[in-house]
Amino acid sequence: MPRIACCRIPDLPLSAALRADPELKGRPLAIASGPGPRAELVSVSPEAGQKGIRRLDRVAQARTLCSELCVKVASPALENAARQALLDAALSCAPRAALAAPLSGSFAAEAVVFAEASGMEAVFQSERGFATALLERVRRLGFGLGCGPWVTVASSQLVARVAARRFAIRHPEGDRVELLSPRSERAFLASLPLDLLDPGDTVQAALTRFGVRTVRDLLQLPRRALGTRLGPEVLELIACARGEASEAPLPCPTEDRRVEALDLEFAIERLEPLNFVIQGLLSRLLERLEARQLACGEILLRLDLEGGGRDARRIGLAAPSLDLRSLVRLVGHALEKHPPEAPVVGVAVETQGQPLQTDQLDLFRPAGPAPDSLGRTLARLELLCGGGRVGSPREANDHRPHRFEIEPFESRATVRSRKAQCPESGAHPPTAVLAVRALRPPVTAEVRLSGSVPDWIRSGVAHGRVLHLSGPWRITGGWWSPESRFAYDYFDVHTSDGTISRLRFDHISGAWHIDAVYD
Known part of the structure; x- marks a missing residue:
């Protein structure tokens, strides 16, 4: 049976603000829907709640209750980055993970990520060890400052998500890791308030008129009669109450x-x-x-x-x-x-x-610098x-x-991988390669000619009589533009000081330069 881990952040706007500015932890903090004193509060920290400030209050009203209140404007870009950070934390522990789609209504502020928990005992020794590691990774990325995360493990995404909601309400200051065995899931769901399944407003109002308050009350009603009266939405709710809702498998990460x-x-x-x-x-x-x-x-x-x-x-x-x-x-x-x-x-x-x-260490040599x-x-x-x-x-x-x-x-x-793919043949010994070292900018040279070829050179690189010479090789181009045109004569020269260099004559400026040295 598959096992799914759910990590839930109850209040994403508040957690995102504290992740961006950790110095706000412990202070009365509220997140407003916009600038100005008439904007509504969408999130309130526990410290602000102790002052009597509640969600949907106006900013001006909240400031009358607490003069020290810090108000931040909600940032969609900041919240989206926090969601993606939550996904990175899950993927650092599990091979597959996915963010849950944002909701509206009572759970509009929550952020949820699901991670593959099947087989993780081989890496983290136990299922609880995996859940604890996931919780620690999430906290390490800055989510442990506000209404901290809860991690639950169950047989489906829905059950794990509902369990995270329930345990956050029942044990707000207790252990933040909970495991549900497959045998206990039905009994666990039956005792839950219907609100935790997040039904639609129309269905919830109708079920409230029928006296339905818990999942057990819902499952005791005839399924066909409910479907006839309330439509297919209530049938989906019943499937969720039974833990039988259809869910897509978690995808593998593709975006880096x-x-x-x-x-x-x-x-x-x-x-x-x-x-x-x-x-x-x-x-x-x-x-x-x-x-x-x-x-x-x-x-x-x-x-x-x-x-x-x-x-x-x-x-x-x-x-x-x-x-x-x-x-x-x-x-x-x-x-x-x-x-x-x-x-x-x-x-x-x-x-x-x-x-x-990364780099492979050598058994017989000291460790080198970090890769x-x-x-x-x-x-x-x-x-x-x-x-x-x-x-x-x-x-x-x-x-x-x-x-x-x-x-x-x-x-x-x-480099080692490329050499391994193209191994050198052992039949022929390696041959020495003559390398040319370019000089940028080229070094100005004073040259004495014998006829039309250099006979003696003086420069900061080579100095002395020319012993051997090859060339000239002429290269021209850019004739269509006065700014880019060039015309060079190149000579390979060996001077009496032992230097082998490349000598260049610029026909446009009439100057000699040494632009390279052979090593």
Whole structure:
């Protein structure tokens, strides 16, 4: 029989606000539906509830009851990011998980994620061990500050969800992990109030007129007669009461992109407070990636501007990284280089999760640096040098000479995998390869000619009489544009100081340069 774990957050708007700003924990806090004193409260913290503040109160009314009340405007972007973080926590423990669709009515504020619990005893020693690990992962991602999560395990998604609701009401301060055996589920459901099944308003009103208060009362009524009077909706409710509702299997994860977003209550005009907001978003994003054993790849930064404008920019990384400090400085450098054109009212940070680099240890050698140390170093170098300036050079598909592109460095595991796929033949010994080291910018040289060929060179790289010479090889192009045209004669020269270099004569400027050295 399948087993499903359900992790339920009773009040998502409140939990999302505390996840974004943990310093609000312990203070009277309320989440309003909008700005202004006439906005209704959609969520209230326990500290605010002790002051007499309730849901659906007006902001002005709540402030008269508690002058210290902190009011935050509900942010759909922040709540959606919190839902996705809940899914990441579930997928860090289970191979399959899914978010439940948002509801309306009494349970509109709850957030629920289901995770596959079948067979998890082999990993976590017991079903309770799996549920406890799931609860800990959820708390680690910032959900343990408000109305904390409850985790239940049952034979179906519906029973697990209803059990989480029931235990949250019955034991608000007790153990937050509950297990239901398949044999006890029917008896458990029969004793529940009908409200926990979240029936529709019309059906609930009709059943209330019939005197139906609990699931047991509902199951004692004739099914066919109820269906005739109240329609197919009550038949679905009866199936739920019996624990027989049809459910789709949990899907396997397919999306690796993660977004942390925030709708700002006030427009931000300066870069310093904007960087502070982005630091919080990146911190929560890295926590989600680390829970899934992933690293941050290319960053997509989206800014909602005052007046309806949008500002989107991609910030590339030389290697996947989890170094918050380097990423914050890299994003800040990009904003300083191209500041937004208007005040910012919304921020979103998106990235593609990349697998963390791993390395096989050697039995007979000391442990080397951590596999991700290269990524941290490259991220800091890119911060100093600028985006797109750190990596491995690669020859560009271009007709112009000296053109090259920068591509990310390959990990040692990738290099070993490629070598394993293309093994070298042992019949032929490896041959030495002559490498050319390009000099950027080229080094100016003073050249003495013998006829039309160089005879003597003086430069910062090579100096002396030319012993051996090959060339010239002429390369021309760009004749259609005065700015891009070029005409070079190349010589390979061996000077008396032992240097083998590549000498270049520019026909346009009439200057000599050494643009490469052979190693």
